[in-house]
Each structure stands twice: as C-alpha cells, then as structure tokens.
Amino acid sequence: MAVPVPDATTLTPGPPPLPPLLAGGRRLRAQRAGRWLRLWVPAAVVILVLAICFLLPLVITLPSSTNGNILQAGDPPFSPGHWLGTDAVGVDIFSQLVYGGRVAFEVSLAVTGIGLVAGGLLGVAAGYFGGWADAILSRLLDILIAFPALVLALAIAEGLGPNEFHEILALCVFSIPSFGRLTRGATLVIRDHPYMVAARLSGTRGWRVIARHVLPNIMPGIVTFSLLGVGLLIILDGALDYLGWGIQPPTASWGNMIYNGYQVMTAQPEYVLIPSIVLVIVVVALNLLGDELRVRWGGQQ
C-alpha cells in the first residue's frame, strides 16, 4: 500500500466533499443552483477583470496611466474624465488599475504557462521513468524550491535591469520546480494503475504512454493548481513591484500603486485601499474558482 505523498494540492486543502445531492424537489434545485453559482460567479469575475484589463483599452481610450496633470491631482471618483479619480500626482486611478492588471496577468499567466510546460514535462519524466534521473531531478527541484525568492529576484533585477521580462524570469525559478513536484507526485500516484500497466505491457513506447494516458489523467489536478498559482503569482508580482524590483514606476502596476498609496496612507488611505481591494477580489475569485473546479474534478481520484 503506497503511503500518500503530501503533494502541493494537499498542502492548501480544498473544501470538504460535497454533501450528497438529495433526491427531490426544491432542495435539489437549490443545491444544483448553488453549485452552478459557485462555479460561474468567480469565473465571471475573473473573465470580467481579464476583459477589462485586456480588451477595454482597445475599445475606449483611457487617460494615460503613467503621466498625470498635477493640476488634477487628488480628484475624487466620478470626476469628469476620471472614473475613479486621480492619485496624488494626478495620474488616473482607473487606468492605473487597468494597465496594472494587464501587467499582473501577463506576468502571472506567462510564469504559470512556462512552469506548466517546463515543470510539467520534467516532473512527468521524473515520475514515469524513475531511477537515477528521478533522484537527481528531485534533488535539483528541492534546491530550487529552497532557494530564497528575494535573492534571485533582486539579483536578476540588479544584474539585468528590473523590468517585466526579468521579473517573469525570476518567478519562473519557482514555478517550474513547483509544477515539477506536483506532476511528479501525480504521475507516481497513477503509475501503477491497471490501465497504465496494460499500456506498458501492450508495448506502447514511453512518450506515447505519457501523452495518451498520464497527461489526460493528471490534468484536472494540474489545472486547479495552476489557477491557485495564478492568484499567488499576482500577489508575488505585487510584492516585487512594491519592493521596487519588478515593474518600475512610472509604469503602472498594482504593487506600485500600493507603494505610492502607502506614502500618503495616513492622510488619504483610499489610495492604498483601492488597489488592495482589487487585488484581494481578483485573488479571491481565482481561489474560489480553483476550489470549485477541484471539488468537481478531484472526485475522480
């Protein structure tokens, strides 16, 4: 009997199993409606935010997110031309949110994608083929995960110049081992299932087995982990920008907004509160979506 390995999906535990669907009438419809809402409300929030960040600037011309007219500094929300008002130096807050969101999503989606592909391949290979390659790879992954995040991020920022691309590079150092560990664990779990043994016995070559059997079966866990990872990466991107090692001002980013707001926090707390609340809402939506997907798809294991 294999001892269950604590992989990444068990570390941030999801909600408990759903109560059984009752066999009748109003209660059943209410439960079904609840499940539908739990999936689609967070999904709608995420899609809405993505649409606003990426599509809205193509449709409407927003005020500049980097330059502001100092004469208009400190405008309250719903001023003409500035939907959420302007910040302390006159830059429009709404466009800062929009373009900052663009950057946040670009970074987190890029890092998640790279981690998924690179880390996933490495992890699946390690888990499936095993042996000394697996041992070496696991040690390497452990080293990368134990590596302090800040050192690498700053080193890259100092050495190569802080910008979006280098930030993506630095964050990939975490995302690749994380996905590697996850996929390796998932592959190990299903490796000795009967259908896998059958596939191997029938003479299917290694990579074919992986493509046709391993990947489709580990996909659900990986997708939910990715969603939670996107949320985490948005937070990390905010932290790096806040510390000054990511997107540099005056380019808009949520971390920069929070930092600027922090300077005037005592007098005008709304400059910190607005980007913080947006950040929390987006990450909550991603977490809820990831949870609901895990509940729906995780039952297969």
Added chain:
Amino acid sequence: MALAQQIQLQGSDAGARERARRIAGSPALIVVGRRLLSAIVVVWGVTFMTFVVLSALPNDTAQVLLGLHATPADVARLNHALGLDEPFPVRYWHWLVSVLHGNLGTDLEGASVNSQLAQHLPVTMELLAYALVGSVVLALIVAVLAARKPGGIADRVSTAISLLGLSAAPYVVALLLIIVASVELNLFPVQSNSLGSGSVLSFVQQGTLPAASLGFPLFAIFTRLLRADLLDQMQREDYIVTAKAKGISPWQVLVRHALRNSLYNLITVIGLNLGQLIGALAIIETIFSVPGIGSELLTALGNKDIPLIEGITLVFAVVTVLGNLLADLMYAVLDPRIRHGRAQS
C-alpha cells in the same frame, strides 16, 4: 527445544550485538539517515547557487567602498585585498572552508557576519514564534468549533474568513492593519524598531501587528486544513464510531481523539512552508522596521554585501531544509499509523 536452544544461544554479548544490529537496521534510522544526507546536499546546493548568482552580478563593491573619487589603481588594490579578483571556484572554496570552520566571514562594513546573525536572528525567530503560536491556537479553536457542527454558523463564518485570509497577501494585511490599528485607533505603534530588546509588554505592543500580518494568512490555511481533516476523520474513521459508541461526549471525541491525529498533518504543513514563511517575514519586517534578518537581507541585497547575503541565505536554506526534514520525519516515521502499517506490509 528450538526455543530453549535459542535462549541459550542468546548469551549476553550475542544479545547485545543482535539488538545493535536491529537498531542499526531499523527502518526509522535508515529513513532519517537518508533524509539527513539529502538535506545536507540541498543546503550545499542552495549556497552554491547563491554564490553563482551573486558572482554574476556586476561587482563594484570596491568602487562603492572607496567612493567616487577612487582611482582605478586603488580599486584594483582593494579588490585584490578583499580577494574579489580571484577566480570564482577559488573564492567559493575559501568561503566554504571558512563556513565549515564556523566562521561566516565579515561583511562590507567590517562587522562579523556571525555577530550580525546573532543579533538579528533571535528577533525574527521570536516574531515567527509569535505568529505561529497565535495562528495555530486560534486555528485550533475555530476549526474545532466549525467541525462540531458542519454547516453551522461557526463553519460558514470561518470558511469566509479563511478565504479572505488565503487571498490576502501578508503585506496587504500589514498595510490594512496599519491603517486601522495604528492610524485610526492608535493602538499599536507603526514602527517596531526595538523589537526583541525590552520587556514582554513592549514585545507584545510592537510585535502584534507584524505577527498578525503574517499570522492571518497562516490562520486561514491552518483553519482550512484542520477543519477538512477533522471532518474527514469524523466521517470516515472507525475509531470515532467506537468512541461515540462508548458514550464519550462529541466534544471529547473531537478534541481528544480526532484533533490529535489532525495535528500531524498540521505540523507537516508548517514544516513544509517554513522556508516561505521566512521569505514573507522579510517583507513584513521591512514594512514595520523590525530589526530582524529579513530586513537585514533586504538591505544587504541593496548594498550587494555578498558575505552577509551568503550568510543569511545559508540560514534561510537551513531553516527551510530543517522544516522539510521535520515534516518528512513526522510523516514517515513518527505517525504510528504509517509506522505500523509498514511493518505489517
């Protein structure tokens, strides 16, 4: 007859040898030994990688120390004196040897890295302990209340709060707490410069906000984990049925039996996340001006103070690896269910 002969054969020294062999071959010790070995490899790997990365930075340490008006000759001489112009493997070897002797070198300002660590590490550890203890205690209380009546008020409220805590980053929580507690209500100081020195009262006063900023997301994660684990046990395990059949009150079943088993999982998760906790602590220390190794690391990174960076990174790596080791041990060795399960299979 065979038994009598066996007992005869087991003379005193033969018995001792047998016992020693059994201990040496015991699965627990093998597991521990193997984990320890790989832990050492990982720690070494982290320091090596850090050295590689830091060496790749454009190194103008000597220039910075001497100031703008230094001539190239002076800079070259200081470089030579500091040993910065030697090839990379030589520098790493020197550092490695001195570390193995317990000396972590001197940083750019001339202070010994050991003394810097000794000064700042306790502060961070105290803050971490405060945050961990607080969040674990609160999480235990809330999770037990929630698991007692699944779907009840305590359950729903705790789920909502956990979701918020999971989604809010520590630094966001820190800023919000500052706004609420320090600025509006004036309960806690904004800066905690003298944390660690001084009375218990000043520690609580200055340490509560930083610990709460770190602790709130932790509380969320732990509550979720404990609640899921407790519910899982209450619904699925046979010994719970036995306990209830014996007539033990539901509270006692929950606290005395289910909780003890859930604690294993909790400690495992804490161990696995210890490294990331220290990383998050660095940002919080900067926000609150706490003189711990997190903010030391950030200033050292800003100054490109390589010996100090290496020293602190070593500490981080050791803590992370120890945490993983502890979690592994809890999981593979100490949990009696797994230990006995293995012996049977």
